[in-house]
Amino acid sequence: MPPLRSWFSIPRGSHFSLANIPFGIVSTASNKSQRVAVAIGDHALDLEAFAANNGFSALSTIQPHQAVFSEPSLNAFAALGRPIHSVVRKYIQSVFAENTDFPNVLKNNSALQTQALLPLKEVQCHLPFKIGDYTDFFVGMNHAYNCGVMFRGPANALNPNYKHLPVGYHSRASSVVPSGTPIRRPHGQFLPNPSSEEKAPVYAPINRLDYELELGAFVCMPNKMGEPVHIGEAEDNLFGLVMLNDWSVRDVQSWEYIPLGPFNAKNFGTSISTWVVLMDALEPFKVKGIENDKEVLPYLKQKGDKTVYDIQLKVDLETNSGNSSTVANSNGRHLLWSFPQCLAHHTSTGCNLQTGDLLGSGTISGTAPEEHGCLLERTEGGKKSIKIGNEERVFLKDGDEVTFTGVCGTDEEALVGFGTVTGRIEPALNLGC
Structure with a gap:
């Protein structure tokens, strides 16, 4: 299909072509x-x-x-x-x-x-929406597997429920911020020496600060409390997508996540891109996601096999001294569950979602190291550093700036893109403790 042409001058390569309108x-x-x-x-x-x-x-x-x-x-x-x-x-x-x-x-x-x-x-x-609630899912299966291998070994990398339901947790809406907002390095409680037999935590500025490459979906139509959204109607309850950086503190996360999962490791900041790409604009880019080899329960069975989007995703890291490099290339197709399935599952208990609620995908990683959507994966849990010019990084340092870019299509006159989402790390406050 030929690209839509405009009387208005639209630069070639713009993410905001006439095919988009975010x-x-x-x-x-x-x-x-x-x-x-x-x-x-x-x-x-x-x-x-x-x-x-x-x-x-x-x-x-x-x-x-x-x-x-x-x-x-x-x-x-x-x-x-x-x-x-x-x-x-x-x-x-x-x-x-x-x-x-x-x-x-x-x-x-x-x-x-x-x-x-x-x-x-x-x-x-x-910020494009007034966000009442924010739920972050964990449906990037390659990321889930890679993290599971680090903590539980290959045989138990994915929990038994993983392919039967979209795993998620309730995150913090108040700290969702638009692209360009600085992110302050938080203090947290963590183990300074996890390998020590003495499990004595400290409260201090954290060390293992990470980004997570995600997509986010905004809810448009609310559902009444007690009334689940049918999977066949779930997509109509979604307004559009943004890119999302779920900033994460790995030393806090590893200490706190058992038994109830992420809490302070995730609640201090989430950055999103500011232009929301409508579901209609993304429709031509629907593709198959990761194949699920388990039988899905009827309330999660989505019509058709094209349920996710071919969104080319890139992570660039600029260090505090000005060196920069692309540290990851991934794609929105690397998801096991779609956003309509996430929404249907979220409401399956009768949970009432509201207009402006935000659903995160979880980290989107491919199978190759250069496709990994966070530093935890890329550095194998902090064991290997990556090169940024003449510098090395394991986790983020103060002054580092992370930029995500996302775009659909290859025709420079008809790209459907998100622009960028950027955040720079500010030093921790001096709390005198």
């Missing part, structure tokens, strides 16, 4: 109010200004709901449901199309272009 929340120096926008090339279309100037005059479906574009989060727009998201995206695509049927809306309206088309370099992007 949604986010922006503000500017001249207008500090946070409002809804879409990314198009190296610009953002301010949907508040667009709506106020009759930009949606030819789309009757959204006209009663245009106030959602003045909201400081995507929650109100997302709650309108996937059919509305779809028609709004298609309408915006048609407004920007080379042979648009609506030339007077924007193409021939220079005043509105000046007011509503904002250079991305001049906008500040914010």
Whole structure:
């Protein structure tokens, strides 16, 4: 299928081609109010200004709901449901199309272009949703296996339940932050010498700080408490995806995780990309995930075999002294369970998800070392260092900056991408203890 062409100049190689139209929340120096926008090339279309100037005059479906574009989060727009998201995206695509049927809306309206088309370099992007709850899953099977081998050996690497249900845990919504927010090295309780027979912990700045390469999905449609979401309807309850960095403290994690799993090792910061790629935009990139050799219970059986996405994922690490290197290349296809399956399982007890809830995939790793999505795997539990220029890293040091990039497609005129999610490590506070 040939790429959609636009009268508007979209740089080749842009993640925000006309095939994408991701949604986010922006503000500017001249207008500090946070409002809804879409990314198009190296610009953002301010949907508040667009709506106020009759930009949606030819789309009757959204006209009663245009106030959602003045909201400081995507929650109100997302709650309108996937059919509305779809028609709004298609309408915006048609407004920007080379042979648009609506030339007077924007193409021939220079005043509105000046007011509503904002250079991305001049906008500040914010957290796209007001997040009530955040659940992180563990459905990247290669990562689960690699970590299991480190702690339990190959024979017991995957727990008996792993291929029967999407394993997850409730994480902390309050510390989810947008790309670019610094991450402070936390203090924690851990064993300074795990091999010692004396298990005496300390409370100090942690040593083994790690990133985790993940995707995140936002819920759009809530379900009533006590009413599970059927697997056939689960995808319609999802708004779109972002990239997600689940920052992790491995020395704290290894000390605290038995018997109840991750807690302080994961609650101090989670970074997400700021543009949310709609499910419709990702539809052409559906692929098979990792094959499950177990019989799946009926409530988790998803129609079709293409349930995850061919998203090319990359991790770049820039050290505190300026050396930089790509330390991982992975792909969104390396998942055993899909986001609709995660949502169906999450609600299977009648748990009521809300608009804006965030679901993380867990670390996405391939099988080769250069495809591993965290330093714990890449360094084999801290036993081997990796080269960053003329430096070596086992875990992250203060001043290091980690950047994830994610994109679908190979046609430079029709890429569907997420941009980046970046975080720099700040030194721990001096707590005097």
